[in-house]
Amino acid sequence: MAIEAEGLRKRYGDTEVLKGVDLSVPEGTVLGVLGPNGAGKTTTVRILATLLPPDDGRATVAGHDVVEQPMEVRRRIGLAGQYAAVDERLTGRENLTLIGRLYRLGRAGARKRAGELLERFELTHAADRETKTYSGGMRRRLDLAASLLAEPAVLFLDEPTTGLDLTSRMTLWSMVREQVDAGVTVLLTTQYLEEADHLADRIAVIDKGQVIADGTPDELKRKVGGERLEVSLADASGAAEALRMLERVSVGPAVTADDGRTLTVPVASGIGAIAEAAAVLRDRGVEVTDFAMRRPSLDDVFLSLTGQADGAETIEKQEVTA
Amino acid sequence: MGELVDDVMALTGRHMRHILRVPEKLIGVTIAPVVMVLIFGYLFGSAMTVPGNGNYREYIMAGIFTMVMFSAIGTSAAGVADDLKNGLVDRFRSLPMSRYAVLLGRTVSDLAMTALSCVVMAAVGLLIGWRAHHGLLKTLAGFGLLLLLGFTMCWLGALIGLVVRSPEAVNTIASLMTMPFAFLSNSFVPLDGLPRWMQIMAEWNPISAVVSGCRELWGNPSTTVSDALPAQHPVLTALLTCGVLLAVVAPLSSRAYNRAAAH
Known part of the structure; x- marks a missing residue:
């Protein structure tokens, strides 16, 4: 298993955000973590990416415990967060070179790798422009490129296409697919059922801090009817x-x-x-x-699992941003 | 250790590029201090006299220097808050880099900027009649004190940025702090006229200690009003207060950084 989590719990004050989350993702596959806002998706990713210690439970990523050996985990993961984490005042190339140096690729190594990724992510034409001039889709692509600098074994994508138009989303999906084909394990959170359906081998539906269903998209659809x-x-x-x-x-x-x-x-x-x-x-x-x-769509699955109100709200949001 | 240096160098390069690309920042660290020297030197200088017939412009220079060191709080706090807001801190924390590198990169580059301000202000100061009278070594020692204060303020700013998180709120808090710390000191006015309790606060203010320390090292007019330790041994007090503050603030900032979350 590339990612294995058992009984993850996290509490902020009186709110229990995670109430015992179990996940396992075999190597080279994509797990879609699906859930409404506030379900605990981001908290789960933050724990697995070593940004946040769990209150209880344990998790290993790429063979290393996230609490005991965070540095070993960090060497093997890439993270693209909810907002494209790029430095607006640096060019695309400078952003990637900086992250590459911090991944300890060395000055020349970082520059070379940055050039490769800019080309693969179709950003070469804008490579030497400050990223504040980039479109939303370009920023996300740069962010994804940054998460791939050190050729990670495991990639965490936290709502990678939220707020993007359909074309940009589809471009990003095919870029994620390429990584999976190359053997990278991906954990992807999303509010878009379509995205999970499109990218994920297996889906875990999470609501109110718990995994309430998991299986392949087809299995989940069959469950509903x-x-x-x-x-x-x-x-x-x-x-x-x-x-x-x-x-x-x-x-x-x-x-x-x-x-x-x-x-x-x-x-x-x-x-x-x-x-x-x-x-x-x-x-x-x-x-x-x-x-x-x-056939029942994942929307139907989602609605029947999380209850009408939450689901309907999610779908509305999806339409607004789509 | 070598890796820490590499990380800090990479991050410092990032901040230097910001300076070159954001003209307001360069103006902030060069033109603004010059304006302060001229305004305080001529405007206040025309109306104030230093007890013992000292030259007010010589008196005030140390005060202006510390004021600019103090303003590093706002610069560092805003930079850290921005990085938090746009998710860069999350990215950095997910990298296999040294845990002190990001904050060191920030504080060292902000310190370099305040050092540049010092050079510019010293040049303008010399033009309007300020002099250091005790030789090169003591002159440099005075600037050393200023940079220690500046470095401490950068770390304090980083802590404020990490705790407050919102770039807008950070600005308000940084300027609020300017009032008691920068003004309740001997930076611009002698402390003789203050009520006793305010005098004590002003004397123990690290800003006052650095100001008095600089005045002593540079041979500029000073106004000692009490027999208390800070007034009698300003250099020692400056080292002590800044050192203690730095030793408290730097670990707190590192702790806050390790727990930082964008939202």
């Missing part, structure tokens, strides 16, 4: 009859949406149920405008 067939009718008048027919293939109660012509029925997975539903609708001459299988 199977596939559903969604049928939109051209005309609401045929809805009652269509619903009756669809109930023959459904494995649970069917639902009619408020518009009176969108029907959703849970069905067994596989092509059989789809074919049967399509056949009965065609035989009766029901006019269908949309016919689709829907």
